Amino acid sequence: MKLQLSDEDVAFRDEMRTFFTTQIPQDIRDTVTARRELSKDQIVRSMQAMNAAGIAVPNWPVEWGGKDWTPLQRHIWHEEMQLAGVMPPLAFNASMVGPVIAAFGSQEIKERFLPKTANLDIWWSQGFSEPDAGSDLASLRTTAVREGDEYVVNGQKTWTTLGQYGDWIFTLVRTDPNVKKQAGISFLLIDMTSPGLTVRPIELIDGGHEVNEVFFDNVRVPAENLVGEENKGWDYAKFLLGNERVGVAPVGSTKRTLAQAKEYAKTAGPGGTSLLDDPLVAAQIVELENDLLALELTALRVVANSADGKPHPASSVLKLQGTVLQQAVTELWVDLAGPNALATGAGDGSDVPDLARTATTNYLNYRKASIYGGSNEVQRQIIAGTILGLRG
């Protein structure tokens, strides 16, 4: 047992820190640090800067632009990125469809999509959830019926994050309605400019437009856009949702947000006094720092011990506790902002600091974190069933 990083990993950390703090355009990092929404152009430029340096998709196979990094190095890459105020590469491209295509796609599909996916020349959207298939994803009802060289797709997807920017959408569609629900699903890639495909925005409680509904009305999709084998889509989806051990918990960004909260608190009391002198505020921040430390160390245990490819049992804790703390820090921000939290619509002339103005919209927005990607109730189900062997 030892705590020290190897010399090699220290050098790696320094290299990543230098890259993220000097090679990602400042306007992008400022927007992230101000906890404001990034524009499409900013997200694209950020990922392209990483891809130009060959570090946008380290989790992919080396021949498609991946890196032969250890899980610990990928963890360092991910943490340094967040600490520097850099948005991780678009998850739909880098963590979701890319690895699935690389693992299960034909050579032709790989060549056609992977380079453009790594460079965000194609913006992917995720077409998994449906109005009646949320946590119970396998109940999805969008159908794809084979007609000659095409599939004809009908149905509806929802919660499609940033679908308004999407060029292509990777979908789970039902190709065999007559078998067990998991066995009749396929993984199909669909051009979002196809006739019959429409995207409708969903406004959220924070006033933002982040997710969408996507409707398919007799959308004709070339059969060559099927990934892997027909009716094997559920396996690919499980691979997509389950193979990630790095970056499951947003430790770095939560640490940064908590540090900002502490800094804000120093002058947020009456007459510019420090709220940190209030023992209840101080205690709340100490507890959050301590909980975040425990989470970060758990993430390190997971990556340090998963070099043999087997996931560490504690990894299931990361999504659950990661979102709990992410939400707790957004809640702290609203408390610290106090009456300033109401100034959400304030413009340039406002005396209210920028981060206090966005406190409540972030708080409301991040209620999503314990719902998406397998809700925290699903995570508890996994811990109880898979780890503790408690199967109802």
Added chain:
Amino acid sequence: MDFTLDSEQTALRDAVRGLLGKAYGSSEDRRTVTKTDPGWDEKTWQRLAEMGALGLPFAEEDGGFGAGPVEVSIVAEEIGRVIAPEPYVEAVVLAGGLVAAAGTAEQRAEIIGALAEGTLVPAFAHTEAQGRYGQRAYAVTATKDGDAWTLSGVKEPVLGGARADLLVVSADVDGATALFLVQPDASGLTRTSYTTFDGGRAAHAAFDSTPATPLGEPGADQSAVIAQVVAAAQIAYGHESLGAMAFALETTTEYLKSRKQFGVPLMTFQALTFRAADMYVSLELARSTVTWATLVLLDADADATLEAASRAKLQVSKAGRHIGQEAIQLHGGIGMTAEYSVGHYTSRLTAIDHALGDGRYHLSALSETLDDHEVLEPLP
């Protein structure tokens, strides 16, 4: 960075687990042992000594085995798994640790070897009825007459104080806190033993002009040494708690699988299994922080060790209460009985929580340094 045990450490764990598993195969064994004084089993202590467990943290030249905090943590965790009543953290890490850290070469040679062999069991007499937590001694004062020192005042509760073959006593010397050794047969020493709620023993130790030998430099303030040794003991207690929490969760999980109500196993009810899942989360988070604190201790940076010990104690305080309380609740009535194991684990976790500073105490301590850092960086 590596959080795994090497092969020798794994062998140590297996050996200690084997030994303690035999001694405390059922919770009834523990109940039997704790019913009579000194509240623990002299034979088990001897076996731990023969295995080398009692000398692990001490230098070889002092009569120890030259291992370190990781090896100590392994033993402490196994102690916790069966909540063995033997005073491992109290006698070895705490009292022995003070002798090793503050004692002269002569004192170390005399005491550490005997401690490692199991023939001398020391206790740290520090807690005072109005002392609460911390390094300061108030109620016992030391007086110098020529080269001779005497102590007067009361220490209580002193864990293992009546059985101890040697007391390491903290005492006030003109506002400073110094350490002294007091022999069990010293004049003016009265030790009155009683039981603690977790099956242990503590003593009211009264000193009345009791002759004492300064530990290390006579009369010097040793609160910094006490703080360091206490930090090591806090971290070791963290591992003892991890063992106890792990067992409590395993027992609860097995109960949810086997106990039937309404014709089905309890694990049919999601209201129960979700709570077990949350217990697992608490356990793993505590394990991460406590293991980290051990590695910080291994690196021997004094300030970093104090902070890491507080962080570990805070995390374990929360986890221990959560897991201990839920373990009883998820069992239902059986968890309340003395015949069943799980309540004793909750009891022991509660005792550890309130030894050497509870969660709230460490939360306050950490609040003092909140503004010293922008973010916490766990790796050096």
